[in-house]
Amino acid sequence: MGKAPKKRSLADKVRKTKTNAAIKNNPFEVKINRKKFDVLGRKTKHDVGLPGVSRSKAINKRKETLLKEYKQKNKASKFVDRRLGEYDAKIAPEDKILQRFALERQRIHEKKDMYNLNEEEELTHYGQSLAEMEKFNDMVNSDDESEEKGLLSAELTASHFGGGGGGGLLRKKTSGEQQQEDGNQRAKSRQELIEELIQKSKQEKRERQVRKEEAQELTEKLDQEWKSIQALMVKKTAKAEHTDKPEEKPKLDEYDMMVRELGFEMKAQPSEKMKTPEELAKEEKEKLQKLEADRLRRMMGEEEETKAQSQTRIKTSAWNLFLSPLIFSDPFFPLVGFLFYNFIKFFFFLAPESYEDLKDLLCGHTPENQRLIVARTQKCNHPSLAVGNKLKLQKLFGFLLEYIGELALRTSPELTAVDKLLPELYALCQMSPEAAAAAVQLVLADAAHSMEEQIEVKGHAPFPTLDSLIYLKLTALLFPTSDFRHPVTTPALLYISLALTKCPVRSLQDATAGLLLCCLAVEYVSFSKRFLPELINFLTGSLHLAVRDKTSLGYTVAPPFRRAGKCSDLLVLSDPESCRSWRKKPLPLSATRCLELKSDLDRDHHRLTCLSVCLDLVKRCCLLYNDLPSFSHIFQPVGSLLSKHLSIQTIVCLLQELHREIMDAISSAPTTHRRLVFNKKKPIPLKLLTPKIVEVLDYGKKRGCTREEREKERLKHKYKKEFKGALREIRKDSRFLAREKLNEVMNRDAERKRKVKELFGSLATQEGEWKALKKRKRK
């Protein structure tokens, strides 16, 4: 019932395509659109047109839509199809039919069989009652047919075709079978037989289903397993194939094996050749040159992506580091070899979790051993050994920094320990630069913040303590000081500048600390030769402290120094004779905090040392800033101070050399400069009048404007096209309607004409008859 319309539509389609093909081949229907150019490889849709077909299509379409509307015009009533699901597109046609059928049945049932006691309604087959058909045995099995369609098991065929010789129709076989059984075995009723058969087939069906399900399950399982392996297989397929192949091969004979072995034998691999020391040195030199170039580029402040950065980090295999110095060649080994516990404790250091842990770890060891402990901790916790180690080492850097600060602050600063720990700090810093930079930044920010607060309250601040000075030095060792802008060293320099301008010199310790800061400052700018005004100010001020006669100065001193007053004679010798016994020797770093100077002589010696440091720094600055255009103005105060107030006659003979060098440098500096002019601008090119020729590469496309404009242009074009199309359609519609109206009128007229004719005809016959009658009467 459901298939009938489908089939018809299919048939329709077939017919249609057939006609289409016929039309296409019909030269009278085809219109060939002439092409201007033949382009190879271009597929055109519209090279052949079928005007007749498209016109008829359009007319049909109009007939279905426009004509219907026209017919319905001025009509209030409507024809509504009330059939179930007629306007519901969601329901499939088969369902629709089924539902309609069910509804129909229900309606009939309700109306007719209201009093029908028989529950089952009459079953029909091709409109005939089944109950009637039961009587004719040969008509039965059509019902089973649908179930057993395509089912041809051996048993079934045996049962069906077993005894019977002919291969006729099914119903014939059943009757044959029945006869056979009747003959051979005890009589089995036909009903039983059929039941048995049904049973068997059902069982088989079930079994088949079970088997199918099992197979399904197994495939699914296999699929999943395959998926899990697939990832591995993809990578290693090549290898796997490689390894599988020899296994599959049949056993080889001895000769073959030998040949193969020889083939596979380890041949001398071309390794990197041993480098001669010269080559190694050369390589090292090249690397350094590259880094140096990088540093120079940063110094000029050029913003470029640093690629060489990763190279600077030390990349060493963790185990290599761990094992090589650890096992025997170790002075620490006998110390801890006694107990296994100690062994564990000393050889597998856990990274300290807090600052206290680190202190406990390092407490009571000699500086050398402290270094070893830190080195071992670092190696035991190398980032390549475990996941969290990098973080641990970053923390370790912070703790070490704190520890160094504490070492420097002890009453007798343990600076040798700091010195020993330095390489470890450097290695840690190389390992994680960001964290190290953050830690150093924090330390510097704290120091600067506290100093700024003191300045805000009092207007000045004491000199930084030894730990801050050590931190500043560490910063210079860990980070490049020559960069144009560096997140760590730029603030560090600012901190030095702050200390040099805001900390008044009130004692010899202060002077020492100040000079230490100056040394640091000179180190910071020694490579980049950057100008540090505070440094010159401070050095001038320190020299001013040594001037005995403070009247009629030919120079000015900048704060924190004063022209005269308290503490402005700090470096003036108490006894001019004391310089005879003075020898220059390096100052201890602790001199910035406490000085044990008992006698005047000691104090004078310290003063002379400070003075020599100061002069040496001035000399270095002279060399550094030699190229600056304002060199002579920068060093004018120093020059006049040294020439008038600390002249070469009054100074110690040991310092006279320095003095002379400085004076030479200052006087030899060029005082003339070129006038300032702006950088030359690139001249603006004149307007050229030759036409600009642009090669057009993509023909036919609109160019030369922005994307939006192009889009707008495209839309405009499309609109125009659509508008024209719509107009054309409307015209065609009205033409169609007019034609329909004319047709209607013509039809109506023709009908009327026909009717009139008919009437006239009947009247004529009447008239004729009447005349004939009259004639006859007259006759």
Add this chain to the structure above:
Amino acid sequence: FALRKKKYLCSLSSSAEDKCRIFMRHRYNACVEILLEHLNHEQFAVKESALCCLMKFAAGQGQHPLEDLEWSEHHSFPRGIILAVVENLTSKTTDNTLLISRFQEFLEMDDVRYYVMSALRESVGKVMEKNKGTLLPVYQNNVFTLMSSISMPSQQSELTNFMVKLEGQLLYLFFSLEDNHKRAFEKMWLGFLKYKLPSNMYKKLLVILHDSILPHMSKPALMIDFLTAAYEVGGAISLLALNGLFVLIHQHNLDYPDFYKKLYNLLEPTVFHVKYRARFFHLANLFLSSSHLPLYLVAAFTKRLARLALTAPPTGLLIVLPFIYNLIRRHPSCRVLLHKPSTEDEPVEDPYLMDEEDPAQCRALESSLWEIKTLQKHYHPDVAKAAMMISTPLSEQEEDISELLELTTYELMERDLKKPQDKKSIPLEFETATQLLKGGGDVLAHHFCLVSDE
């Protein structure tokens, strides 16, 4: 005290007999004397309650005058008590700052303020005459604290708060703002400033002068002598006097000859280091914003500032460089300082004379700003960048320096510290650190050692 006060109140209200009255009067006077003595007590609590009590006495006495009003031509304000209190407050030996700040609450009352002012004037005159104008730091400090705690009302209508009530007519007679109050205020200050002051008080005074003293004087021009004297002292005091002078020049038509010359001579290396740097540059910016200044003057200022920049800290440089650029922008003829193309391309010596005091003679216009070229090598990146601007023609738009005025070194550090460093990793030193004192030219190792040899 309460008991005595009650007694005194009783004496006012009940007693009608003369004898009793005289007795009570004597007791009252004795009580006031004792209280005045207590104003110099060691303990602050005693001082404070004595002061409060005295002021209550004064209020009571004002409402219930001791003498009849007929023969007193003044209205009945207890001037005696106020004078005594003021004299005790401005002690020559002890610093009464705390007590004076307590007393400030009474100064809110307009009549008290008025009489305190006149009392102060009298007492200052007396005391300083006695000492022949020598410095009395504690006394002068007390007087200054008391004087600076006087806050004047700005309008007549605000004169409503009185200790002793007055009728409308009398009020205008005695307390018109213009006539009496302002004049008393002015006389008090002038009387105080006549004498020599300690230098730190000079600074304090000059800091408050322009906004809490000058507007309340009836004739601010009277301050000219004081301010010009202060301006000629030099150093920080001159810087501070600038502010007051500016008010006088701007609002009171003061014609100050050689003002710019003096301003020019104020430019010393210290201006970049003193506390009042922001104030100074703000005012200097105001003074030099006039477009009618002669060219030589602007050039002289520019050149001098540039020369001073060679000794300035980075925060100062970040102010002074835009300052110089703004000057050149305002006076485009000054561009020769940055751009002087000449046919003969010979190097010249700097013709500028730093020691010349007269800006007209310092030959700044013949010079160029080589100092800024020097600063292109400054260690701080921001300064170096700012100095780089001289190599191209300056833009038209002036830079706003007001935000830079209060910049501190720590804030400058924070610019680098707080900067997110996400884009690339931090460059590291590639020379392996082996020893603490090594590296960077070995300057430290040359002069210092880890531990002393002995």
